[in-house]
Amino acid sequence: MLIQIDYQSDVPIYVQLTNQIIEGMASGELKPGEPLPSVRALAADLGINLHTVNKAYTHLKQEGFIQVHRQRGALVRPDPMPPADEAFRSRLESQMRPIVAEAVCRRMDEADFLDMCRRIYRHFTKEES
Missing domain, CATH: 1.20.5 (Single alpha-helices involved in coiled-coils or other helix-helix interfaces)
Incomplete structure (x- = not known):
């Protein structure tokens, strides 16, 4: 999945990153259980601060979109999201x-x-x- 950051946008970079990962999941580009790049690798690839990536991953984890494991890193949620309550x-x-x-x-x-x-x-x- 190609992530594109608009550095001129008023939308914070972590929000852009979060939204694009969710869109990747919704479109099927990111499959359940698929690993995401490490915080350091994604930050380096995008030329952004690793704390920005960490903030996006933390938000995605809190909302239930990803799971974070010590050994395996960040993974797209392997099971379906709960239905809209x-x-x-x-x-x-x-x-x-x-x-x-x-x-x-x-x-x-x-x-x-x-x-x-x-x-x-x-x-x-x-x-x-």
């Missing part, structure tokens, strides 16, 4: 509210917004439009 749905809604609000402020049509959401969802589930 009420706590996840509540968190997702709170994260989506500002995105939807901005779309409304910019007068984006509801149908266009929902179509965009469907395209993104289908990209990760490999469904045809």
Whole structure:
């Protein structure tokens, strides 16, 4: 999986890294149980501080996306993620509210917004439009 960091972005590097690893898992590029690069190796490959990679890995571990073993390093979660429960749905809604609000402020049509959401969802589930 190719990770690309936008050093000019307002999005913190650890968030970009976290998001790209989750996207790799959702798209199937990162398989369950697959090892991730070591913190040092990934930091060196990307030219970023190892504490930044460590912060991303820590967040991914706390959210249940990866497991970290002393001997084997970081691995993509070998078993499926738990289904979307009420706590996840509540968190997702709170994260989506500002995105939807901005779309409304910019007068984006509801149908266009929902179509965009469907395209993104289908990209990760490999469904045809």
